[in-house]
Amino acid sequence: MEIKKHGWKIVCMLLLFYTMMAGFLIEVPRMPILNETIRNLFFHVTMWFSMIVLLLISVINSIRYLSSQNQSHDITASEAVNTGVFFGILGLLTGSVWARYTWGAWWTNDAQLNGAAVTMLAYLAYIVLRNSVEEEQKKARISAVYNIFAFVMMLVFIGVLPRMTDSLHPGKGGNPGFNTYDMDSQLRMVFYPALIGFILLGIWIMQLKIRLKKIENLKQNEAIHC
């Protein structure tokens, strides 16, 4: 019973353990410019995928909140955004350090980088919006509306526009990298486990934060009643 309920956490830890080990130790294909930094695939790209999954969870919960007015959906939506923004910051940091050594700059005017910046700004704005409204229900409703709106605009920005321009990223615009045809099977063997591991980790952190928030709310209610 316990193992069924919490088994995925063990899977998550095993996968991440494997990622840490294999990610640094396996043989990777030698490519010009990239060289050993190709290992960042396991630690940088996975951050963005985890963030997108968390933001997707958030937007689904926002829609559910608007249709049901159930407070717990709102808590899930906001904590998913908080965790997603955390993963986004990690993605920015790992990407920035990597870019410094491969492209020679911390930040460049690249379609994908702009997308990342917009996403982060929009969701930081979401957090600011939440803090600026006092009343719980109004806060939940307004932030749910903004969340849905921002998510759709973000999808357009990171899904459609980068396809119309070249990017400096590996595998795009003629850069060497891991396209469908040259992503090594060795890389895949670590990349997919790493992806699942980090996504599960994100969901785990989100769950803990949700529980913490619910306990905080309960304590606050008790304090009011006493």
Added chain:
Amino acid sequence: MLLKEIKYLLWQELKLENRQRFAFNGILLYVISTVYVVYISTKGDTQPQTWVSLFWLIMLFASANALQKSFVRENSNRYLYLYTLSSPQGIIISKIIYNGMLTGVVSLLTWLVYSVLMGDAVSNKWLFLCSLWLGNTGIASLFTFISSISSKSSQNSTLVAVLGFPVLLPLLLTLLRLCNASVMGVSVADVQHYLYVLLALTVIIWAMAYLLFPYLWRE
């Protein structure tokens, strides 16, 4: 039914505007003084691409400033009765149309003043006009919707920029590409797809506003 409502609400907005001349004159003066500040600081001597980006920066801040007040009036009790009679969809559509018309007129006047002071850099007038109109409609709709969100919170004025600019960037980037093309004299066929992107983005904003506004309006 909805059409009739929109027509009535739009008429109401125009009558109020005509009586107060509050929004229109405000933005117009804002735009002219900003253009003059830009003219003084650049001495009217800019590269074509800088010309375009400065123009859109002015338009962006002018519309953010002008439209952040679009829902302030509605929060006062005087208008409460009028708005209990009409549907939220009618209100948001009429507001978007009104704000689009307002910023449309202002953008044309800005272009005029800006070209007189900063020199006329546009070589393909029709492409520029087309993207000016499309872009303005998009920006106006987006800020109308964002201001309806921010009017519900306590710190109205800063929030419009904070909430609006990140989600506006896709629109702005496409717009800048189009206008740069019109300045550089690139043929329309090469940038045609950006016009469709711009149109699609505007339609997405309309759809989102139409679907989501009722949730904001319900108190």
